[in-house]
Amino acid sequence: MTDQESKLTRRLRYGADLQQADVERLEKISTSALFFEAHTDLVRQLDPPRHVHVLVEGVACRYKVLPNGRRSIVAFILPGDFCDLHMTILRHFDYSICTLADSRIARLNGGEVDMMLATFPAINRACWWSTLVDEAVLREWLVTVGRRTSEEALAHLFCELYTRLNAVGLTQDHVFRLPFTQTTLADVLGISTVHVSRVLTSLRSSGLVELQDRLIKLPDFPALCDLAMFDATYLHLGRRNGSR
Amino acid sequence: MTDQESKLTRRLRYGADLQQADVERLEKISTSALFFEAHTDLVRQLDPPRHVHVLVEGVACRYKVLPNGRRSIVAFILPGDFCDLHMTILRHFDYSICTLADSRIARLNGGEVDMMLATFPAINRACWWSTLVDEAVLREWLVTVGRRTSEEALAHLFCELYTRLNAVGLTQDHVFRLPFTQTTLADVLGISTVHVSRVLTSLRSSGLVELQDRLIKLPDFPALCDLAMFDATYLHLGRRNGSR
DNA sequence: CGGATTGTTGAGTGGGTTCAATTAAAGTGG
DNA sequence: CCACTTTAATTGAACCCACTCAACAATCCG
Numbered sequence: 284m285t286d287q288e289s290k291l292t293r294r295l296r297y298g299a300d301l302q303q304a305d306v307e308r309l310e311k312i313s314t315s316a317l318f319f320e321a322h323t324d325l326v327r328q329l330d331p332p333r334h335v336h337v338l339v340e341g342v343a344c345r346y347k348v349l350p351n352g353r354r355s356i357v358a359f360i361l362p363g364d365f366c367d368l369h370m371t372i373l374r375h376f377d378y379s380i381c382t383l384a385d386s387r388i389a390r391l392n393g394g395e396v397d398m399m400l401a402t403f404p405a406i407n408r409a410c411w412w413s414t415l416v417d418e419a420v421l422r423e424w425l426v427t428v429g430r431r432t433s434e435e436a437l438a439h440l441f442c443e444l445y446t447r448l449n450a451v452g453l454t455q456d457h458v459f460r461l462p463f464t465q466t467t468l469a470d471v472l473g474i475s476t477v478h479v480s481r482v483l484t485s486l487r488s489s490g491l492v493e494l495q496d497r498l499i500k501l502p503d504f505p506a507l508c509d510l511a512m513f514d515a516t517y518l519h520l521g522r523r524n525g526s527r
Numbered sequence: 528m529t530d531q532e533s534k535l536t537r538r539l540r541y542g543a544d545l546q547q548a549d550v551e552r553l554e555k556i557s558t559s560a561l562f563f564e565a566h567t568d569l570v571r572q573l574d575p576p577r578h579v580h581v582l583v584e585g586v587a588c589r590y591k592v593l594p595n596g597r598r599s600i601v602a603f604i605l606p607g608d609f610c611d612l613h614m615t616i617l618r619h620f621d622y623s624i625c626t627l628a629d630s631r632i633a634r635l636n637g638g639e640v641d642m643m644l645a646t647f648p649a650i651n652r653a654c655w656w657s658t659l660v661d662e663a664v665l666r667e668w669l670v671t672v673g674r675r676t677s678e679e680a681l682a683h684l685f686c687e688l689y690t691r692l693n694a695v696g697l698t699q700d701h702v703f704r705l706p707f708t709q710t711t712l713a714d715v716l717g718i719s720t721v722h723v724s725r726v727l728t729s730l731r732s733s734g735l736v737e738l739q740d741r742l743i744k745l746p747d748f749p750a751l752c753d754l755a756m757f758d759a760t761y762l763h764l765g766r767r768n769g770s771r
Numbered sequence: 772c773g774g775a776t777t778g779t780t781g782a783g784t785g786g787g788t789t790c791a792a793t794t795a796a797a798g799t800g801g
Numbered sequence: 802c803c804a805c806t807t808t809a810a811t812t813g814a815a816c817c818c819a820c821t822c823a824a825c826a827a828t829c830c831g
Contacts, residue, residue, distance in 0.1 A: 298616075329760070347670050349756050355670040372542075372655050377663050377761040411616050414658070419621050421665040426591050426599040428672045429717025433819075464777065473673025478819055480779055512594050516573070517621040677787075708809060722787055724811055 289313035290451040291337055294363030297450065297520050298412030299405045308403055313339050316387040325388065326380040332370030334390040338362055341386025342462055345378045346470065356470040357424070358417065359444070363451045365413050371397070384462035412519070419517045428473045431512070433482050436472045438511035441492060445501055446515050461499045533557035534695040535581055538607030541694065541764050542656030543649045552647055557583050560631040569632065570624040576614030578634040582606055585630025586706055589622045590714065600714040601668070602661065603688070607695045609657050615641070628706035656763070663761045672717045675756070677726050680716045682755035685736065689745055690759050705743045 292309045295301060301309070316339040319325065325336060325343065338360050345358035345366070357378060360366055366380065371393050382388075391399075400407045420443070427436045448459045465479040472479070486492040491507045493500040501507050508514075536553045539545060545553070560583040563569065569580060569587065582604050589602035589610070601622060604610055610624065615637050626632075635643075644651045664687070671680045692703050709723040716723070730736040735751045737744040745751050752758075 345666070347666065349670065349674060351756070353674040355674045357666040357669050369655055369659055372652065372659055373663075373763055374765060375760065377763075378666060408616065411613055414662075415613055415616055418658075418662050418665065419617075421662065421669065422589070422591065422601040422622060425601050425665065425669055425672060426593065428669060429714075430593060430597040430599045466777085470673075475820055476778085477780090477821080480777095481819090484779080516619065519617055519621075521618060710809085719788060720810085721789080721812090724809095725787090728811080 290339065290363035290453075291365075292363075293451045295406070295409035295413065298409035298416075301405050301409065305403050305405045305409075308399060308406065312337055312389045312391065316340070316389040319382050319386050319388055321382055321384045321386075324379055324381045326367065326376050326378075328377065328379045329375050331375055332367055332373065332393075334392060335368055335370055335396050336360075336366045336380070337389040337391070338364050338366070339387040339389055341388075342383045343380055343386060343388075344383055344467070345380050347378050354470045355473065356467065357421065359447075359471075361444075361447055361451070362453060365410060368396070368410050368414055383467060416519050419519060423517045424471070433472065433474050433478060434485060435511050436474075437468065437479070437482050438486065438491065438507050439513050440468065440471060441499065441501060442504070442508050442511050442513035442515075443518070445504070446518055446520070450518075450520050457502065457504055458498060458500045460497055461494065462497050534583065534607035534697075535609075536607075537695045539650070539653035539657065542653035542660075545649050545653065549647050549649045549653075552643060552650065556581055556633045556635065560584070560633040563626050563630050563632055565626055565628045565630075568623055568625045570611065570620055570622075572621065572623045573619050575619050576611055576617065576637075578636060579612055579614055579640050580604075580610045580624070581633040581635070582608050582610070583631040583633055585632070586627045587624055587630060587632075588627055588711070589624050591622050598714045599717065600711065601665065603691075603715075605688075605691055605695070606697060609654060612640070612654050612658055627711060660763050663763060667761045668715070677716065677718050677722060678729060679755050680718075681712065681723070681726050682730065682735065682751050683757050684712065684715060685743065685745060686748070686752050686755050686757035686759075687762070689748070690762055690764070694762075694764050701746065701748055702742060702744045704741055705738065706741050 288306070289310055289312075291313055292301065292306050295309065299305075316337075319341075326332075328347065340362055343360040344356045345360065346354055346356045348354050360380065367376070400410060423439075423443070427439050431439060444461070445454060445457065445459060448454050453459060465483070466476050469476045469479045474482075483492070483494065487494070491501065491503055491510065493502060532550070533554055533556075535557055536545065536550050539553065543549075560581075563585075570576075572591065584606055587604040588600045589604065590598055590600045592598050604624065611620070644654060667683075667687070671683050675683060688705070689698060689701065689703060692698050697703060709727070710720050713720045713723045718726075727736070727738065731738070735745065735747055735754065737746060
């Protein structure tokens with residue numbers, strides 16, 4: 284963190300061509316981050332929006348709970364991710380957000396955000412990009428949950444996490460931190476925790492995944508992509524896009 | 528259609544307070560609509576974006592196909608819906624769009640859209656709203672596919688379609704057109720067509736759904752909502768939201 | 772050290788799948 | 802206008818993926 288560009292800047296560079304002034308504005312955000320313990324709700328379903336959040340370090344998730352208690356995780360929020368960017372448009376949240384691990388998170392109020400978006404066109408564009416990529420991820424998850432087997436699904440999720448974390452420099456040699464429990468994976472994929480355990484065992488025995496102590500390694504990433512039918516284009520991390 | 532406000536205007540009114548000038552601009556869009564036959568692809572995965580589409584009449588869907596041929600429908604596009612509004616931001620589509628029934632659709636190019644958004648702030652806001660609601664629907668679908676039983680899932684989908692169509696005046700007395708096959712429903716819910724048929728039979732025998740000749744009736748909407756755990760707030764159709 | 776999560780494994784069950792046959796409805800062409 | 806084909810929907814039978822319930826191991830933590 285010290286010394287180099289924030290994850291936020293690194294990530295938004297995929298969405299727009301940021302100039303020095305843009306970067307300086309963005310870097311200010313990360314320095315204001317506050318600490319939140321794991322399993323803290325940042326936002327609750329039906330709340331009126333108050334802040335825009337930027338996750339600086341850690342992990343969080345967007346989730347919804349049905350009246351009967353079943354939980355569904357509908358997004359992972361990783362370092363460099365904006366959330367609820369357009370709080371001023373909707374009157375209330377239709378989801379909750381909670382930290383999955385200890386995290387550092389910056390909060391901006393509506394005025395600050397509007398000002399920033401109005402003053403820095405490249406940031407504005409990057410924020411749009413970020414919102415649209417969130418939507419693209421949601422679509423891919425829908426495919427995963429609806430039309431992939433649980434083995435393909437888990438493999439796909441790992442491929443996505445690897446790719447997203449790699450984009451902000453949080454992987455080394457196909458190893459990265461997975462700082463949450465199998466219950467979390469189950470609530471993403473819409474399966475039971477018992478089954479997550481079994482599928483994981485199967486992936487381990489195929490030599491595609493090594494996982495212990497919250498550290499995951501993907502020794503044969505191409506083979507895993509193959510199994511998962513993972514194609515990273517939906518993450519829109521391709522070389523910076525001109526407007527052509 | 529003749530004589531009254533277009534579905535587009537009706538829908539966007541939920542997202543912003545439109546003035547006379549805004550409405551006039553929007554009405555122009557619908558009059559330029561072209562006819563497309565059922566099962567025509569408007570957009571194909573990996574295409575570079577060319578147009579913004581507005582569905583004026585009919586139905587379309589956004590879908591993705593896995594290499595092994597399994598298909599997943601990730602959105603319904605209904606009358607009054609914008610799609611690919613922010614084509615200038617992403618370099619290529621990560622999904623395809625095709626009409627499910629004969630439809631009338633307007634196409635705008637990037638320049639027209641940018642001009643409109645820059646000139647009419649209320650329309651700009653409404654378009655944002657529309658994009659965010661699309662995302663909210665995607666989240667709810669993920670809950671449906673991941674954590675609802677297939678009976679709840681189908682019921683939920685019907686509740687959503689009813690509510691969305693009702694919002695633009697396309698229902699009468701809890702009856703509306705469902706102009707597509709059970710295969711479509713299967714690809715939305717991530718189940719087999721055979722099972723759609725069975726679940727539908729079950730819903731029929733509970734007296735919650737009547738369906739024939741592409742016309743569906745929901746005789747006891749509250750009971751259906753109950754079964755589906757449907758709560759319409761995610762559609763953000765609540766009375767017009769001021770920016771407070 | 773005890774208590775609480777978290778993960779693993781077994782056994783039995785069930786929701787949903789596939790395959791296949793049948794009916795019904797909707798085009799199509801002579 | 803009717804036979805022919807195609808598409809859509811329904812139903813049955815057998816199977817299987819994933820679920821629940823339950824016991825147990827492992828790890829973490831105060």
